[in-house]
Amino acid sequence: MDADAAPRQAPRARAAATPPQTPAARRPVGAVDLTPRGDAHRPFVFLARPALYDDTTTRLRPVGAWLRPRLAAAAACAVLGLGLIGGAATGSWLTGGPDGAQSARGTYAAAGKLWHSLPVDTLFPPTLKGEGAGPGGADRTWNRVAVAPDSGCARAFDPLLRKALAPVGCQRLLRATYTDATKSHLTTVGLLFTRADAEAMRALRTRFTEEGLDRRTDLMPRTYAAPGTPAAGFGDAQRATWTLSVLPDTPVVAYAVSGFADGRPVTEPEPAADAMRTGATSAPAQAGLGNDAKGIADRVERGLRKTAAAGPEAVR
Numbered sequence: 001m002d003a004d005a006a007p008r009q010a011p012r013a014r015a016a017a018t019p020p021q022t023p024a025a026r027r028p029v030g031a032v033d034l035t036p037r038g039d040a041h042r043p044f045v046f047l048a049r050p051a052l053y054d055d056t057t058t059r060l061r062p063v064g065a066w067l068r069p070r071l072a073a074a075a076a077c078a079v080l081g082l083g084l085i086g087g088a089a090t091g092s093w094l095t096g097g098p099d100g101a102q103s104a105r106g107t108y109a110a111a112g113k114l115w116h117s118l119p120v121d122t123l124f125p126p127t128l129k130g131e132g133a134g135p136g137g138a139d140r141t142w143n144r145v146a147v148a149p150d151s152g153c154a155r156a157f158d159p160l161l162r163k164a165l166a167p168v169g170c171q172r173l174l175r176a177t178y179t180d181a182t183k184s185h186l187t188t189v190g191l192l193f194t195r196a197d198a199e200a201m202r203a204l205r206t207r208f209t210e211e212g213l214d215r216r217t218d219l220m221p222r223t224y225a226a227p228g229t230p231a232a233g234f235g236d237a238q239r240a241t242w243t244l245s246v247l248p249d250t251p252v253v254a255y256a257v258s259g260f261a262d263g264r265p266v267t268e269p270e271p272a273a274d275a276m277r278t279g280a281t282s283a284p285a286q287a288g289l290g291n292d293a294k295g296i297a298d299r300v301e302r303g304l305r306k307t308a309a310a311g312p313e314a315v316r
Helices: 005-017 063-095 101-111 159-168 198-211 283-287 289-310
Strands: 127-130 140-147 172-180 185-193 241-246 252-260
Touching (some): 101 289, 127 289, 159 198, 185 289, 198 241, 252 289, 283 289
Antiparallel strands (some): 127 140, 172 185, 185 252
C-alpha cells in the first residue's frame, strides 16, 4: 500500500469505531440550527438593515441629527398657526365679525329698536304652530285674537312686578292674545322693551333667577282683554299659569300668561313650569295651560331673537 492510501482510509476506521448516537430532538418548523458541526457549513443568518443605514458608509447616522430639523419645523408650524388664529380673532373683534364684541353690541342695539320697525305679524304671527308643544308631546296650534296698541307699562303690570322691573326701565310694551284651536284657552304674550344696557339686563336676569321672582304669584303678569273679542272676559281673576324670562342678549323681557276662555276664576295659579310637571293634577295642569303659556312665549321669543340676529335687512 502506498503512502497516500493510508490517510484516505483513516476516516472510515474512525467512523466505524464511533458508537451510534441517540437521534436529536425534532426542531420546530422554521427553526435554524446554530450548533457547530465539522461536516457542514455555518448557517446563514440574515441581519435586518437598520432604518437609518446609509448605503454609502458603514457608520450609522445619529438619531438626533435626523430629529432636530423636523422638531424645529413642527415648532415653526405651531407658532405660525397660533399667530394666524390670534390674528383672525383680533381682526374679527376689531371689524365686528360674527364672534366679535362689536357684533354682539350691534345686535343688542338693533333688537331694542324692533318694537317700532318690525311688522306686528312678524312679532306676533296670526297663527303659531306648536309641534310637540302640548301635553305628552301633542301638537298645538294657537290663533291670534287681539293685538294691543304699543304702550307704556303704567297699568300693564301689578305694582309689585312693575317695581321689580323698574331698574331696566320701560321703553315700550307690545302684547297680543291667542286662543288654542278649541277656543277653550286664552294666552296673552308680551314683549317689554327696556331702556337698559346689556349689563343691567344680565343683573336683572340673575336676580329673577336666584331669587325665584319668576315663580311668585304676586309677580304674575297681567292679561290683555280686548273688548269685542273672545278675550274680552280674560282678566286678572282668570290668570292660571304664567312664564317670564329676562333675555340676556336683547333688551327685552318676554312673558305669557294663560287661563280658561269661559271666564272661570282660578284661585291657585301656578308657574307654567309647575303646571307642565309630570304628575301635576291641578286643573290648569290637566288642561295644558302651562304648555300654552310656555309654547307661545318660546315661539315669540325665538322669532324676535332670529330677527335681531339677522340685522336690519330682515326688517325691510
